[in-house]
Amino acid sequence: MIEAMGILLGLGVALGGGLGVAARLLKVEGNPVAAEIEEMMPGTNCGQCGHPGCSAAAAALAAGSAPVSLCPPGGKALASALADKLGIVSDLSGMADRGSVIAFVFEDLCIGCTKCLKRCPTDAIVGASRQIHGVVDDACTGCEQCAEACPTGAIVMRPETDTLATWHWPKPADRLAA
Amino acid sequence: MKLFRISGGIHPKESKELSADRPIERLPLASVLRIPLQQHIGGPAVAVVDKGDAVKKGQILAVGRGMVSAPVHAPTSGRIVSIGRFVAPHASGLPGQTITMRPDGRDEWGELPAPIDAFGVDPAVIAERVAASGIVGMGGATFPSAVKLNLRNRHKLDTLVINAAECEPYLTCDDRLMRERTAEVVDGVRIMRHGLGVGRAIVAVEANKPAALAALRLAVAAGGFADVTVVEVPTRYPMGSEKHLVQTLTGQETPARALTADIGIVVHNVATAFAVYEAVRLGRPLIARIVTVSGGAITRPGNFEVPIGTPVSHLVEQCGGFRGTPERLLLGGPMMGQPLASTRASIVKGVNGVLALAAAEAPTGPIMPCIRCASCVAACPCGLAPFDMAARIRKEELDGAVRIGLLDCIACGSCAWVCPANIPLVQYFNYAKGKLTAEQRTKHKQEETKRLAKFRADRLEQQRKAKEEAMARMKAEREAKKRQAEAAARVEVEG
């Protein structure tokens, strides 16, 4: 009996000590997932998610304190990619798949105030004071900062449409629509 | 000549008899011609004429932009009506930049470049003329031909292969061209051989075109051309695939992700050879091509020499219109041709056929689940497992599909043709390839965005710093001034 108790005690001591040492030696600094998530974010620090920048949002995601659907510019595609990354089974069906949008300036309404220029995180709006502004489509991320800043409502977000260069074959309808 | 076997492949119903005996006809000009600026792979051409300009036949309308591009010429004389977006001859039916002209009916040639003494000049001169004439691969690939001729600069080449297999069912335009303009074709082949800087040319024709074979052989023998060999290759789809044709002729497989030029061979289409003949010998740019109009829903099938820019509707009208409602309307052959969104779209340089298929000719069976019969594996000329790739794509596992060879697929359609379940395999592959490209584009854009965002942040930071420095400097100056003033005052006091 004493023998058995001794063996258990010994095992406990040895394993406890071993685990303590292992915990010290194999400690992982920081959270590698957060860095990987940050890679996936748009990187414009637009702030629409409510976090101060993409890196803070990534940290919140990694900690599980933010929903994967937090990033409007990333849209549904980013949300499902994040869900995959974090191993979360998430119902994104309610999330509108708005596709990608880009800003468009109504020339009639633009007064050339340059407010949008200053807000754009990617310098995608060109123009100067008292001149009608234009959007560089390729640089626009659809973050809507400019639309918010515009005092005359001259900026709207428009879905990016297919062109001959960007069109590709749609996926065949999942079999047997009948 | 010893031929080699290729694996896979199919024997679809040829249906060439509908138009094979119809000689090439010229049709009345359409009342309006719409000439897309992108008729080739590469950068679109840029218009050099304006709305309202009068142009002569053969006059340049738009110039190529970039290394891989091709110019566009006026198919006839007339007036430019507009330059703008118009429905493109493309499956999507989306609009593309198009020059619209109204022919004046006089069909007057403009000033043409002088003919070239084909065999007396440097090969570079021929390539230059081919480029200036706007010649692109006319088998459907539409790759600028001059770029391919210039491969001699970077690769060690030994053979020019002329692809006259015409393995697509229904199409007979190359067949008719070889039979009716044999001498010109052979001359074009020899010019290209010279332009490519190689010693021999092989013209490969499928066995189902005996008349064309005989005509070519006669012309070669009559001319005593030792540098041209006419070869009969077996009738088997997709014999016209460039890599498979080369393997049939030489036994050599082109390595994956490489060009046939890597094994010393360049392949050109036979219709391209004719265009090269016209450009070099007559100075005429590529402004018309032979098109087969066929299919069970066409009243009068035939082969026609069609000016580039002719609306499909005009062509169909001239053939007596549709017989019943066509089930499918296609540009090109039934295997790899593209569905046509609108008959208002025009004939362009790469269109070798207009098909209107009746319901009995098109696949209409219901799409069933895959039963893994592996017919597609046996039919695939590229050694792929199409059913597996499609299953992965269906589940959006695009990377998985790439791993098992999606990018090695030539979209020949053999797999879908044999599929007992009528699964649209090719569309799955096209979708996946397109989606991957789009993803690449998005990723590129995202990187670009990050760069821009960082650039802006740095700039703001710099501005802030500059401002601070300026403030500090101003402050220092102010203080210095103050000190000076004080010192001066002191001096004054002391003084």
Added chain:
Amino acid sequence: MTARGPIGGPHTHSGASVGRTMGLVAVALVPATAYGLYAFGWPALFLFSGTVVAALLWEALSLKLAGKPVRLFLFDGSALLTGWIVAMTLPPWAPWWIGVLGAFVAIVLGKHAFGGLGQNVFNPAMIARIFLLISFPVEMTQFLEPRPLLSPGAPGLAESLAIFVFGHAGFDAISSASLLGTVKTALGQGTALPDILSNSHGLLPLAIGAVPGSLGETSAVLLVLGGLFLLATRVITWHAPVAMIATMAALSGGFHLADPARFLDPATQLLSGTFLFAAFFIVTDYVTAPATGTGKLIFGAGVAFLTFVIRTFAAYPEGIGFAVLLMNATVPLIDHVVRPRIYGRTRSGEPIRYEER
């Protein structure tokens, strides 16, 4: 031209269809089935039709539950074939509920639980066979000597109906084990093989099918005939059957030479039990076999190997069902490892290299 967007190519088709393929397999099954129905009389006919009808009903029910178009799938021939093959593997005088339950297991558990046509990992008919064999060892191992239709000693219509509905009272009295079963039992008692075989049927009855056995599996000659028909019409390829027959012949031949008193000769191994039926109609099932020729060779050889091992060394006299199911489980692996060589690439997937020119 339609609102759904463009239709992708190719815009012509070979005309092959699932229904046509299934129809050809059914034609190939006809001779062996007809012989089985003749040899075992009315009860076999009742069992056969009962099983096939049950298979179709289960299929219709499953399709309805799964929300798939019933009409389209019900008549694609796959359920008919599955029911047909299940019936062929049953003891000919088994009662109705064996057939109905077998059809249920094959169609509902073996096929639709996996997602329906084309999705099942295991051969549905073999799942049904194994399920029944394990669940009802008595009913599933009672065979009888053929009693051809209208011959003296064959049961009449009314009596046959009674056998079909209630099972056969006093079945023990007339039942007889299959050859493999007899051999297994006798070997277990320590009797030498030649003594066992001396008072059993010869090879000729085995080939013709005049022996006790499952409804549709007894006539080797007719099964091979059906198989050759399938080969000729290119419904199946030669790989799996040839690999299976060759492996079994080689294995049993080797062992038989080493110890004729313990191991059956190759001819008996090939001709008895389900072997030839499986070689032409089971291992050639598209859904549950590998896609490439090499893969099919491995698959067929594996089935034969496992069959030999189970028949010879394990508890069950007939091992085909287990062998097929075990090899079915390896098919995804085989398909993953054995791929056709991609054009322009080496077997390992690297682009081909030519020496510097």
Added chain:
Amino acid sequence: MSDDYRRIALDGIWANNVVFSQMLALCPLLAVTGTATNGLGMGLATTAVLIASGFLVALLRRLIEPEIRIPAFVLVIAILVTIVDLSINAWLHDLYKVLGLFIPLIVTNCVILGRAESFASKARVLPAMFDGLMMGLGFTLALVVLGAIREILGSGTLFANASLLLGEHFRILETTVIPDYKGVLLLILPPGGFIVLALLLAAKRSFELRRRAAVGTRGGDRDVGGKEITI
């Protein structure tokens, strides 16, 4: 507070059911559910261990350092199970004859470690025990349902030998559902367990999908912290 308990109860019995949602503890599940009685016995024994381990782990949670928590939990559970095993053998011997082989299996039953790790180690004593009770009842429910289906289809009886487990009063539970039944042998064997479990899972999924469709999908951000524990 009562809301919390309601949630724990719902989680344990239905929404986060050990078997039907978490897919844990399949080994004892398939081994013992040849009859409903065996399932009931195993379920009750597991419930007892779950409650006790919940109590102990919650009690000791401040003492147990994160580095050694897994061995500590295992130790607690192993000791509990061994004592239960010995006690049943000594004082409920007839039950031991039925379940004897399976009681030690409870040690390796991942549910117990799973609840210790994911719930009891973060909760106060009372909720932890309540969670143990509800998870245990959910597990018992699953075992009994599975056992009942396998028993009825496999041997035509229901709650055979219940008197051995629960005492003579419960002999009335023992029923012969289908007289003169041949029995579908495969269902009593482990493969039958897999088949019936799969069908039950399918039924639950289909029920939930239908209910969700009836309620209408709410879009959303409900995924926060919704990670399933998959030990």
Added chain:
Amino acid sequence: MTSTTGKPSALARLFGRAGKPSDDGKPPPGGRSPLYLAFLLGAFALVGAALLATGHGATEGPIAERMKEDLLGSLALVVPAELHDNDLVHDQYAVEAPGGEPRTIYPALSGGHVTAVAYEIVGQGYGGAIRILMGVASDGGLLGVRVLQHAETPGLGDKIEAAKDDWILGFFGLSFGNPPKEKWAVRKDGGQFDQFSGATITPRAVVGAVRTGLEFFEANRERLTKARQGGER
């Protein structure tokens, strides 16, 4: 243990506290010292072992009691209670069986005379060993045969269980001579015992085992039936 330079030494990194405890009393981010953890887990183990020891002590007696009851229960099925007035388990002894292994014999005594013996035999069935308990009256007649443990195919071979089929009860009263020794085989092998539907191997194994059990009794009749004093070992 932290060295004075402010940078912890390697030893300190292993065994010391990695950092200062934070204000709220939670352990520092580096975790507890391995020595402390060793002590903690050791303490757990010790307490657990003590609990187990107590549990074992409390149940040891009752468990042994239950085991004996089980055995007695089985023995009662093959040796009727009216044939003996002794404790069969208590009076057990061993006799060498063919093959040299000891076989435990449970003698039934009535007034000091052996009225019957019970012992266990093993037959090789379809699914491995079949453990059988048999009781033999002193005149060589079978009092009862029961299967203790087997792994025969359920539904086929398990009809040898008394709970499933009456077959095993058919041995009652039989002996060598009734039927004659050469008839001790299943019908298929020319004997007089029924096999049941679909299975021959299992009944054959049981009949064969009982037969060897009777042979054992015959060979050792003298020793087995000699009167013994209770408690003789």
